[in-house]
Amino acid sequence: MKFGRRTLGIAGALLLSGALPRVWASDKEPRISDDDKVEILRGLMAEQGKAKVVIPRSKKPLPFESTGRYDQNKWAEMGRDLGPAARVGDLVQVTKITFEGDRIVLELNGGLHHGSWKDHVQVGMGTATRPISQQGANPTLGTYLALEFHKPLPPLDSDGIKRMLAPIMNFDKETAAKSYLDTLPPEMQKAIKEKRAIEGMDRDAVLLALGRPRLKDRETTKDGVDTEDWIYGEPPGKVTFVTFAGAKVVKVKEAWAALGGSTVQPGPVN
Numbered sequence: 146m147k148f149g150r151r152t153l154g155i156a157g158a159l160l161l162s163g164a165l166p167r168v169w170a171s172d173k174e175p176r177i178s179d180d181d182k183v184e185i186l187r188g189l190m191a192e193q194g195k196a197k198v199v200i201p202r203s204k205k206p207l208p209f210e211s212t213g214r215y216d217q218n219k220w221a222e223m224g225r226d227l228g229p230a231a232r233v234g235d236l237v238q239v240t241k242i243t244f245e246g247d248r249i250v251l252e253l254n255g256g257l258h259h260g261s262w263k264d265h266v267q268v269g270m271g272t273a274t275r276p277i278s279q280q281g282a283n284p285t286l287g288t289y290l291a292l293e294f295h296k297p298l299p300p301l302d303s304d305g306i307k308r309m310l311a312p313i314m315n316f317d318k319e320t321a322a323k324s325y326l327d328t329l330p331p332e333m334q335k336a337i338k339e340k341r342a343i344e345g346m347d348r349d350a351v352l353l354a355l356g357r358p359r360l361k362d363r364e365t366t367k368d369g370v371d372t373e374d375w376i377y378g379e380p381p382g383k384v385t386f387v388t389f390a391g392a393k394v395v396k397v398k399e400a401w402a403a404l405g406g407s408t409v410q411p412g413p414v415n
Contacts, residue, residue: 177298182244188303189239189251193325194314196235202227204257206250206291213312230254230288236325237314240287247294249306254287325349342387346394351375351387358387378402 198217201207201224209215224230230253231237241252292309307316326334329350336343337354346354358375365371370390378384380402388396 174297175300177244177301181301185249185301185303185306186242189242189306191238191240192303192307192316193236193238194307194310194316196231196233196237196313197315198313199229199233200231200237200253200288200290200313201225202230202257202286202288204289206289208291208293209310209313211292211294211309213309215313224288227257230286244298247296247298249292249298249301251290251292252287253290256287256289326353342385342394342397344394344397347392348389351394355385355387 201220203220203223204227205223207215207220207223237253239251239253240255243250243252292306307314310316326337329337333343333346333350336346337350340354342351342354355375355377358377359379360374360376362374362376363371364374372395373389375387375389376384377387382402384400384402386396386398386400387394388398
């Protein structure tokens with residue numbers, strides 16, 4: 146089919162006016178999928194990293210290039226009034242993730258929100274929310290970080306984002322766990338090394354000691370206290386019940402469970 150100059154001229158005018166869609170080279174590039182976003186949420190939410198630089202508090206997200214570059218002077222200027230969210234060596238926890246077109250915004254240590262955020266933190270992906278444990282992070286020392294791509298978000302995973310953030314944060318689990326372990330009292334450090342849970346531990350300490358529970362069970366006592374049991378082990382054999390009231394362990398019991406699920410000889414673990 147042949148097009149005359151008049152036809153081409155009209156098409157060009159429509160394209161410039163926006164009446165016809167433009168096709169950019171970037172429109173053909175692969176983009177982040179919903180599955181990628183779910184994996185990032187699962188792999189990065191509540192993750193703790195060790196700060197390698199001073200990370201300032203800021204009401205606006207701190208700009209950080211996906212190439213690993215950032216303007217140290219701009220960061221210092223943005224955080225001048227509010228001080229640091231984390232100093233070198235401090236633990237920083239990812240408490241919210243929002244996908245925004247050409248950037249990913251990470252909320253660190255609860256951002257600048259007021260009030261309690263230990264029980265429920267909203268994840269910025271549609272209307273979905275995910276409750277997570279926020280032990281050890283201080284809600285008054287949070288900030289925001291914008292991982293900027295300057296183009297539609299490409300396919301990504303949580304490990305890739307951690308590598309991008311490597312210039313400012315170390316997500317090595319052993320390093321973060323050791324830093325957290327060093328902050329605990331000697332009796333808790335000893336219990337963790339012996340793979341035991343004891344009263345007074347928070348959820349992070351129990352996870353270090355016993356790993357993730359097989360089951361969780363929540364209830365409200367007659368006194369109106371909300372408790373949560375973390376259950377380890379399977380019948381037949383020893384089953385451990387770790388009971389939390391609020392953020393701390395208030396009771397640890399062990400029992401021998403039969404195949405039918407019934408337990409005998411429960412008792413506190415010292």
